[in-house]
Structure formats: C-alpha cells, structure tokens
Amino acid sequence: MENVLTCEKRNYSREFNAHQHEFGQFLFPLQGSLEIKTKWQEINLNPEHCFYLPPNCEHKYRSVDRNEFLILDIPTQYLPGDTDSMFITMDRQWDSIRYLLMEESESRRNKSSLADLTRYVTSKLETSAPASIAYIHEHYKEAIRLEILAELEHYHPVYYSSWFKKKTGKSLKAYINELRLKEAKHLLHSTGWSMTKISEELGFENPSSFTRWFVNLEEVPPYKYRKLQKG
Structure with missing residues (x-):
C-alpha cells in the first residue's frame, strides 16, 4: 500500500x-x-x-x-x-x-x-501516558508487579523492562523510587507526621525499612533531612 x-x-x-x-x-x-x-x-x-x-x-x-x-x-x-x-x-x-x-x-x-x-x-x-505508567503513578506506594504492568501494555514481561527504560530513560525501580522519594520529601517538609506514619503512607513495612531506603538514596536519615529543611 x-x-x-x-x-x-x-x-x-x-x-x-x-x-x-x-x-x-x-x-x-x-x-x-x-x-x-x-x-x-x-x-x-x-x-x-x-x-x-x-x-x-x-x-x-x-x-x-x-x-x-x-x-x-x-x-x-x-x-x-x-x-x-x-x-x-x-x-x-x-x-x-x-x-x-x-x-x-x-x-x-x-x-x-x-x-x-x-x-x-x-x-x-x-x-x-501509556496505561502502565499511569498505573505506576496511581499505585507507586504499593508493591507493583512487573507482570501487571506488562499486561497493561500487552507486552511480554521479558520485553517490558527494556521498553520502559526506552520510554522513560530510567529503570522501573529507579522510576518508582523517584516518585516515592519525591512524596517522602514532601511529607517530611510539609507535615509533622511521625516516621511511622510516613512509612505507612509510603507503603513500607516499618520505619526502619523506610529509614534505610531513604538513607540509601539521600545519604541522610529522614528525620535529619526534615531538620535541615526546616532550618
């Protein structure tokens, strides 16, 4: 044709x-x-x-x-x-x-x-926004399975990860971490919530796992980050 x-x-x-x-x-x-x-x-x-x-x-x-x-x-x-x-x-x-x-x-x-x-x-x-990326933005505080995201795009799971990186420039893990970190910083800066409440809000099992995750990404504990932001 x-x-x-x-x-x-x-x-x-x-x-x-x-x-x-x-x-x-x-x-x-x-x-x-x-x-x-x-x-x-x-x-x-x-x-x-x-x-x-x-x-x-x-x-x-x-x-x-x-x-x-x-x-x-x-x-x-x-x-x-x-x-x-x-x-x-x-x-x-x-x-x-x-x-x-x-x-x-x-x-x-x-x-x-x-x-x-x-x-x-x-x-x-x-x-x-592709359906799977819209889904991530709605559910990033939850555990997200690769198979669900691949199914939303009707891709085989083995291909989805490479498609996602081509589409966003980031790995799936890095993309979700970026969304969670942005929300974590917002909550630490704009609320007086305890570490327990923030960790629950972001879908972590406990404050310790939230703190380890935050330190791994920001090289500073979340409570210290809050103090630095509030002067």
Missing part, C-alpha cells in the same frame, strides 16, 4: 495474514474484534479500544467474527519521530476522535482537514 494519508473502513478475513508497512496505522474497531500479534504483543482488539501500530512493525492479524474497522494510515512525515505501539482505552475524547475520522472517511472532500485531524491524533502519541 502506498505511503499516503488514508482514512477508510476495512474488513478482515478469518485467516492470519502477516505483513509490515512503512507508515503508522491507527485501528478503530466499529464492529467485531481483531487478533493482532507482534513480536512482543498479543492483542484482541474490540470496540472498547483502539490500537496504534508504528511503521515497520511486523504483525499477524485476523478476525474470526463479522467485523468492520476504521483505519487511519499515517505517512511518516505526520509522525512525531520514533513511535511505539499503543493500546488505548476508548474514552470520551477518543470517541470524539473516532467520530471525526468517520466523518472524514465518508466525506473525502477536504484533504487538509484530514491532515489537521491526523496531526492532532499523532500528537497524542507523545502526550498520552
């Missing part, structure tokens, strides 16, 4: 097909589901989600039921550099995007409006 901006409805067969393309692609299920397999992901795509496939990503796909999909093929000049696949839950904003793309696919009169809409859609590849 040519590397041109295209928005249209498509149907898929029951047999697995395999290919890759030089452009990016958004898939919006309208009816039915689609099985997609990449090297590191296995996805069952349904109308509650959409999916972005980056350029040159080899994938297999098939649909075993009656189906219809809205497909947006995006030439590389519209993409924000190197992109990763993204599994997205449909919310009000993405529903609106799908509706506007449907309108464009049916009218096909104004290529510039489709181009503008495509630029808006691709900008979300940079601004939308």
